Amino acid sequence: MTAYLKLDHIDKSFSRGGQVSEVLKDIKLTINKGEFVSIIGHSGCGKSTLLNLIAGLTNVSAGAVLLENKEVDSPGPERAVVFQNHSLLPWLTVYENINLAVSKVFGRSKSRAERHDWIMRNLDLVQMAHARDKRPAEISGGMKQRVGIARALAMEPKILLLDEPFGALDALTRAHLQDAVMDIHSRLDSTTIMITHDVDEAVLLSDRIVMMTNGPAATIGEVLAVPLARPRRRVELSSDRTFLRCREAVLKFLYERHRFVAAAE
């Protein structure tokens, strides 16, 4: 398989008032089509910055992000982001929020009826069709995140970028949404990159786990393949030896070899 997304020797530094701080250094990674990759690391290691670089929301200092051999230099709907705090527009209903994306992306290529069907199909996919006329303030945090995922999927992205999508949710809601994401991934075969700091979540969802070293000048410390068959079921996996071995590997990386140093913040 050829590389779908290629991160080619990326450096990222921010300069403020003459002081240059290096955030990411020499990031090399290739991701195949249909792969689910998690990026895990301690807070402040620049994983969100890395996601923003892939999304095009910030630009690389050196190196390049290549999607299908084309350089990424600005944001676009083919790299849809699900934000940690859902980022739904509060003055629009659930339906209108998705419609904003759909009418922008498919305004010319789909008819009005087709767009409506497409919106409803994506709402069905996240099981939110019943709340189509509600405003974000009227639905729960987990539901908002579902709608955020539906909005991203409705853009029919080449890559789905999840920025700690379940970070603000309680454990039960999080488990539900993880199952939903796994289900969607298996149905759509969408190439997905997820930022997380939850080890179980990373092992459960990912084909590969990218582990970041601590900043400043963070880089990829290790990439772990998760050779678990899909579909995966969390209850069965909780005693599965491969699952436990992967989990242990990530934990060891995070807590023994690259322990979080508070002073680095």
Added chain:
Amino acid sequence: MSIQTIEDTKVKAFPAKPAELVTFTAKARRRIDPLAIAGKLATALVPPAVVILVLLVVWQVACSSPTSSLPPPSQVWNEAYDLIAHPFFDNGPQDIGLAWRVLISLQRVAIGFGMAAVVGVALGALVGQSVWAMRGLDPVFQILRTVPPLAWLPLSLAAFRDSSPSALFVIFITSIWPIIINTAVGVRNIPQDYRNVARILRLNPFEFFVKIMVPAAAPYIFTGLRIGIGLSWLAIVAAEMLTGGVGIGFFIWDAWNSSRLPDIIVALAYIGVTGFCLDRLVAAVGAFVTRGTTAK
């Protein structure tokens, strides 16, 4: 506390019997209750009515002496009865009911304030969006906004050589500053997340303005509009007193020149009620438009 006692309290904390089913009787409760509505109206209307009555009595007593320089309410009622009872009479060019005069003034406010709203929101968006526009324009705005409305009048009379566009200009220049400043603050406060959504969707500047900026800044914009409409109502009455012609402001000046004090008092009541209604109108439109905007 030993483990045993903790467990005891835990056990006791469970409900002794299962929760009872409560049937909802919402439908029965939703029926309109005339008594309740009357009660609500009374609590809203009685206190201000009492205060107004007391004020009228005090005024009547204070101005009843023959040497009093101002007319008491009874005299106002008798002498200006036509104006109070028939707001819409029309007996020729300069003899029309106060409602007509108010409407003429309102028309001017609508035009001047409408222009101020459009230009103000656009300029405010520019200042809020661009750091350089803010650095350049903000000091100018801060100085110009302190100029009193009527100080603009001679200059605009000189420029337009006509009283009507001058009055419009005074309204415009008076009400535009709070609109600009509040819009700019609102635009500056648009969360970065919304901007990121817009960037990922590749909204063009116009789409961003209509679909993200205006709704996101709407609570601020309407605060500015509300201040602006109050100021423009203040300005039009003052401007009309000086420019003459028609309108409620000119009516007051005219009444003063012909010593019709009761007429002036009636006109003041009209102006106050109209200003109140304008303020409430903009507030109501704002509440309708911004519903959901501020909620997280």
